[in-house]
Amino acid sequence: MKRVKSLFFLLAFIPFVLQAQEITYSKPKNEENRDMSFEILGKIGGNYVVYKNIRWKHVLTFYDKDMQVVKDHRIDFVPDRTFNMDIVLNPENFMLVYQYQKNSVVYCRAVMLDSLGEKIGEPVTIDTTRLSILSDNKIYNMVASQDKQHVLVYKMYKNRGKLNVVTKTFDHSFSMTDSSRDLFEYNERRDVYSDVVLANDGKTFYTRGVKRGNRENIADLTIIARTPGEQSIQVPVNLQDRYLINISGKYDNINNQFLINSLYSDESSYRTQGLFSAVISGTDPQKLRTAFNIFPDNLRSRISGTGQLRFAFDDLEIQESIIKRDGGFVLVAEDQTTQTREGNPYYRYYSPYSPYNDYYLYNPGYYRYYSPYGYGRYPYYNQQTSIRFYYDDILIVSVDQDLKLQWSSIIPKQQSDDDTNNFLSFGVMNTGGEIHFIYTEKDNNREVLSNDGLFPNGEVKRYPTLKSRQKGYDFMPKFAKQVGYNVLIVPCMYRGRIAFAKVVF
Secondary structure: OOOOOOOEEOOOOOOOOOOOOEEEEOOOOOOOEOOOEEEEEEEEOOEEEEEEEEOOEEEEEEEOOOOOEEEEEEOOOOOOOEEEEEEEEOOOOEEEEEEEEEOOEEEEEEEEEOOOOOEEEEEEEEEEEEOOOOOOOOOEEEEEOOOOOEEEEEEEEEEOOEEEEEEEEEEOOOOEEEEEEEEEEOOOOOEEEOOOEEOOOOOEEEEEEEEOOOOOOEEEEEEEEEOOOOOOEEEEEOOOOOEEOOOEEEEEOOOOEEEEEEEEEOOOOOOEEEEEEEEEEOOOOOOEEEEEEEOOHHHHHHHOOOOOHHHOOOOEEEEEEEEEOOOOEEEEEEEEEEEEEEOOOOEEEEOOOOOOOOHHHOOOOOOOEOHHHOOOOOOOOOOOEEEEEEEEEEEEEEEOOOOOEEEEEEEOOOEEEEOOOOOOOOEEEEOOOOEEEEEEEEEOOEEEEEEEEEOOOOOEEEEEEEOOOOOOEEEOHHHOEEEEOOEEEEEEEEOOEEEEEEEEO
16 A cells, blocks of 8 residues: 555645644553554544554554544454455445465455444455465555545566466455456566556556666666556557666546656666656557656755765655646655664665665555564664664655646755664645645654645745644654544554554644
């Protein structure tokens, strides 16, 4: 699940002053510590719902408007070996897809739950896969369409130099409406596949990138597009001897088009030069428009904190694309680096989201907190390796419907932490007339939530910080979720236990 699944940047400004009115905390429980995984699902029936994975238990917790627990509903029908669960929250029910392994077979099953978390019918098996001894069992991914009327379950499975891409699409009652299978030659050192994107009408899109060397950026790009009931179409993209660094895809249901963004470098340098964008029509995949927008020097000087202008954009990571109604978009990127020390004074610097990794075959769900997989407060305790995370400036650029750069803005910030990035980065809140960026800062050794608003013309306004009356809470804004027009649920840590704060603006 991606971080912000559906944000629409409205060009008409609606006058509205955002002021923090209150912060209400849930009561932390002893068993809900940093080893718990969770995901904020949203609001149903007047209650806020959070999915929690506590050791082997899978729980839906319902909170009322005062963040008091209405009930903890355990999902007890799933096998003990269930290792991944995806949930889509609708206004009246839940769609749940879970995976578990029995012997050498991975099962992917689905079930509907009512507004109270009770089963509607029995779970059905969507797909099964037999694994070899050394295979990774996390092979299924789920994505919902923006209107939540369709759900796509897909797998990208490597086997003997081939990549099998299998997709199955279901409607809101989990009746299968479409399926497909594509087979590609696969070189794990050079081929990079993106996540599959699902449109409201059931179309699917994803990309295949190819590197020309083991440690180079993407030199060749192909878009794989498919309409339900038809064969997949492969559309090559001319990169004009430039190299893509980190591909981000999103479907624009308003304008019926698939959007691709990536930072890029030129042939003579590995330094980031600007933004590559491509738009492919949802009705005719052969209609492709591309553009390379080089970042101007004045933008380099604004974002470079070290004075080394040529390195100014090298640590940027694309976080999201916010769709505009006229066919343009606003792209948000963040400066992210890490510093590693391995038992000696030697430090090496690298980006935590290297384009050379192999994460593209499994979407770990950016919206979800995964403590068991190394994202806990002290995952490197008693080890010789120490990592320091740096999350700094936020770069925001606006691109019009012709893929031309309109304006750029920067939200300056400096964040760092040791051995975890859970408390860094930012959350986003859309109030229609402006987009609000929420992130943590230190104020006299006290943590506060900063709030910067972005207006349609690129102006950034800094609002008063959100200060809690209660001390000891460490916020995790990047896992926050907007659950109302002016309501944000922000997870936080209190004395080693996880709680949830409702922030009303």
